[in-house]
Amino acid sequence: MNKPLKLGVAGLGTVGAGVLSLLRDNASLITARAGRSFEVVAVSARDRTRDRGVDLSGLRWHEDAVALAADPEVEVVVELMGGSEGPARQLVEAALAAGKPVVTANKALLATHGGALAKLAEAKGVALAYEAAVAGGIPAIKALREGLAGNRISRVAGILNGTCNYILTEMRLKGLPFAEVLAEAQRLGYAEADPAFDIEGVDAAHKLAILAALAFGQQVDLAALHIEGITNISALDIALAGELGYRIKLLGIASREEGGVTARVHPCMVPVSSPVASVDGVFNAVLAEGDAVGRIVLQGRGAGAGPTASAVVADLVDIARGCQSPVWGVGTEALAPSTPVPMERHRGAYYLRLMVLDQPGVIADVTGVLRDMSISLESMLQRGRAPGEAVPVVMVTHECEEAQMQAALKRIAELSSVVEQPALIRIETL
Numbered sequence: 086m087n088k089p090l091k092l093g094v095a096g097l098g099t100v101g102a103g104v105l106s107l108l109r110d111n112a113s114l115i116t117a118r119a120g121r122s123f124e125v126v127a128v129s130a131r132d133r134t135r136d137r138g139v140d141l142s143g144l145r146w147h148e149d150a151v152a153l154a155a156d157p158e159v160e161v162v163v164e165l166m167g168g169s170e171g172p173a174r175q176l177v178e179a180a181l182a183a184g185k186p187v188v189t190a191n192k193a194l195l196a197t198h199g200g201a202l203a204k205l206a207e208a209k210g211v212a213l214a215y216e217a218a219v220a221g222g223i224p225a226i227k228a229l230r231e232g233l234a235g236n237r238i239s240r241v242a243g244i245l246n247g248t249c250n251y252i253l254t255e256m257r258l259k260g261l262p263f264a265e266v267l268a269e270a271q272r273l274g275y276a277e278a279d280p281a282f283d284i285e286g287v288d289a290a291h292k293l294a295i296l297a298a299l300a301f302g303q304q305v306d307l308a309a310l311h312i313e314g315i316t317n318i319s320a321l322d323i324a325l326a327g328e329l330g331y332r333i334k335l336l337g338i339a340s341r342e343e344g345g346v347t348a349r350v351h352p353c354m355v356p357v358s359s360p361v362a363s364v365d366g367v368f369n370a371v372l373a374e375g376d377a378v379g380r381i382v383l384q385g386r387g388a389g390a391g392p393t394a395s396a397v398v399a400d401l402v403d404i405a406r407g408c409q410s411p412v413w414g415v416g417t418e419a420l421a422p423s424t425p426v427p428m429e430r431h432r433g434a435y436y437l438r439l440m441v442l443d444q445p446g447v448i449a450d451v452t453g454v455l456r457d458m459s460i461s462l463e464s465m466l467q468r469g470r471a472p473g474e475a476v477p478v479v480m481v482t483h484e485c486e487e488a489q490m491q492a493a494l495k496r497i498a499e500l501s502s503v504v505e506q507p508a509l510i511r512i513e514t515l
């Protein structure tokens with residue numbers, strides 16, 4: 086048997102502790118598959134005293150995580166701290182510059198600096214592996230980069246944030262309030278250190294940027310992505326969506342269009358028959374469409390210690406086996422610059438929910454705006470009767486352009502009979 090591969094692990098939180106546990110619990114089968122064993126020789130984390138349920142005795146402890154890169158015994162650096170800047174970025178850069186392979190779960194870092202890091206890895210001929218960064222335990226990176234290498238991919242999409250999917254599911258099935266479910270997601274280790282990244286759609290955008298780069302061979306400019314989170318999704322809209330035969334999901338969708346690539350993250354209403362509609366709780370789904378293969382849909386747990394550790398260990402096994410792919414599926418010289426298509430050009434159907442005063446003429450005012458903007462209605466639903474008070478009215482449109490819909494929304498919100506900011510949710514037929 087070959088010598089053990091020596092690891093330095095930075096970050097011993099949900100994922101770091103999960104990786105150490107998995108390497109310990111499945112040591113013999115992982116060794117058999119990798120052709121050699123793994124030995125964690127050095128670690129770094131903020132709190133030396135915390136009980137993480139893993140034995141850290143005998144391991145070298147670095148106060149400065151970046152020092153792991155220069156530790157002569159460390160052969161592979163595993164970065165599990167998080168953050169697109171600061172020590173995580175410095176450690177990954179230092180490790181690659183020192184010619185050491187890196188495994189990371191850090192989607193923020195990859196979505197922000199992935200191009201430059203790939204150049205560094207390429208120059209040194211070492212691996213930069215990140216299966217854990219997208220959709221947790223689902224082998225989404227491997228599926229796109231290796232499994233679909235022969236395809237021209239037209240679309241990649243999915244449920245990319247476990248925290249949001251868990252919140253939306255618990256609100257729908259148990260009627261629990263948003264804040265309570267978010268706190269539970271944090272307790273379960275699903276959420277980011279700053280959960281605003283989850284609920285505001287930023288984490289899903291990081292993952293979508295990574296998937297789009299792999300699918301389309303071009304770097305994706307995060308600043309050009311349309312990003313909306315789930316903070317405005319109400320229990321009322323979740324219930325009304327159900328009545329209409331839909332589920333509300335936070336989706337990331339990137340597709341190849343004439344003139345470039347569209348990439349957007351926002352809540353969507355998907356028909357209950359859609360393959361992503363029944364993907365609930367912390368589960369993620371990744372859907373890709375290739376010209377040869379057609380559509381594939383992968384699903385599995387997208388967050389939490391076990392699923393994420395599963396992906397980190399898979400990358401370690403690849404490194405031990407000597408399997409190394411170009412970081413973004415093509416050499417960095419072939420990685421094209423970003424060609425974003427603006428969101429205003431998106432076309433689709435919309436769910437529009439208004440709170441309107443229950444009085445004559447209101448619906449005519451609203452439909453008048455839609456008529457002026459050439460938006461036609463597919464259906465309408467009014468709930469309750471409360472003369473002089475606010476009642477919900479739902480309108481589902483036929484396909485129209487985003488720019489038209491946004492202009493209509495602005496005018497509708499200004500009507501005196503519309504009493505609060507309308508809810509607008511895009512309908513997707515994934």
Ligand SMILES: NC(=O)C1=CN([C@@H]2O[C@H](COP(=O)(O)OP(=O)(O)OC[C@H]3O[C@@H](n4cnc5c(N)ncnc54)[C@H](O)[C@@H]3O)[C@@H](O)[C@H]2O)C=CC1
Pocket residue numbers: 095096097098099100101129130131132148149150165166167168172190191192193217218221274275276277278387388389390393
């Ligand atoms: N929790 C999850 O389900 C998933 C997390 N990830 C990613 O994995 C990474 C780690 O996430 P979690 O384990 O959830 O975070 P966490 O907050 O539970 O753990 C972070 C660890 O990094 C350490 N750390 C932070 N800054 C440090 C510094 N300057 N020096 C030394 N140690 C430092 C902390 O002490 C802690 O041990 C992040 O990039 C996250 O986005 C990816 C997929 C799933």
Ligand SMILES: N[C@@H](CC=O)C(=O)O
Pocket residue numbers: 218220221245246247248249275276277283288387388389
């Ligand atoms: N916070 C993320 C963790 C995994 O990437 C999520 O909830 O999906």
Ligand code: NA
Pocket residue numbers: 216217218219220221222223224225226396
């Ligand atoms: Na993954």
